[in-house]
Amino acid sequence: MRILVWYMHGGWANGFLSGAHEYLVPVAPGQEPPPLPAHARAVPLALLREEHVDIVVLQRLEEFGLVIEHLGRTPGHDIPAVFVEHNTPKMFPVTERHPLADDAVTIVHVTHFNDLVWDCGPAATRVIEHGVPDPGHGYTGELPTLGVVINEPVRRWRVTGTDLLPSFAEVAPVDAFGIATDLLPAALPGSAIRAVGDLPTARMRAELARRRAYLHPFRWTSLGLSLLEAMHLGMPVLALATTEAHRAVPPEAGAISTDIGELRTAAVRLIEDPEEARRRGSNARAFVLEHFGLQRFLDAWDALLHDELDTFAARRNRTANHSNQAHHRSEGANR
Helix, strand or coil: CEEEECCCCHHHHHHHCCCCCEEEEEECCCCCCCCCCCCEEEEEHHHHHHCCCCEEEECCCHHHHHHHHHHCCCECCCECEEEEECCCCCCCCCCCECCCCCCCCEEEECCHHHHHHCECCCCCEEECCCCECCCCCCCCCCEEEEEEECCCHHHHCCCCCHHHHHHHHCCCCEEEECCCHHHHHHHCCCCCEEEEECCCHHHHHHHHCCEEEEEECCCCCCCCHHHHHHHHHCCCEEEECCCCHHHHCCHHHEEEECCHHHHHHHHHHHHHCHHHHHHHHHHHHHHHHHHCEHHHHHHHHHHHHHHHHHHHHHHHHHHHHHHHHHHHHHHHHHC
16 A cells, blocks of 8 residues: 655654555655655655555644645545554643544554553544564673663653653763753763764664663653664663553563662662673563564554555445435435
8 A cells, every 4th residue: 555654753664664565755845855765755745646645644733734735635534544643641641632532533552551541532542562673682781881862851851851860870871862962961960971962873773782771761751762772782771660661671671660779779780790781681682572573563554554444445435325325315305
């Protein structure tokens, strides 16, 4: 099938675009097309009407308007569509109504936690957990430091657990990767936190894998793909037991707890015992390959997309039949 999907959330998009379908990725004027796999093709927004599209996979509310404007069709009404909800609620943890709660578009959550806490009303919902392309076992753990990946850690602060970093930096230096990490030293003066920066993906993975353990301090997140990628690399992980993390991190992969003291103790053990760190990293990799493998993710998406096409076609047929019956009744009354 031909799928229209914007390139958002790079880690998720790279997995989704690895499937066997044809993917059309809209590109706005002046925008540099992202690197795409063989089955995906960048399409200028202005030329979108010339393309045949079977189904739309939306990830932002504004994409509804873009589809209407540039494709000339309304998602969920004139063309099959689903909406991928990547995030936890922004304002109210368990009472926030989803913006599409009363829409005809299926909401696809990337974690069971998201499905649990969002109020989606009568809207149809599905859960398709993340699938991560395997970068291979790259762990060396040669540096006795903790690695963390956080985009915009100063702006997002407590949400990403940025305020917790100095506590872990008392155990071992914390090397921070990601967008705007250069702001961390000024925001957390006097702590052993080093900003590595926003590196290209391959280089970041190689550098991250040199750190002894991966730190996941997020309080409120859907499920960070960087955590799953670190586990794929063979890194032991230290994670807050919040949101979906308990499903992704078994205790034998490192440590998971809401007790910062317990996590600090586990960090000390991993820093001081490289073999223990390596063993737990191997456990992490084995677990993530089994539960968050790419093929499972693609198979789940294939099933969902085919279901949506069938459901949409059946709904259109029912609407057409009702219209025909109404037309015939009207003609009979006029005779």
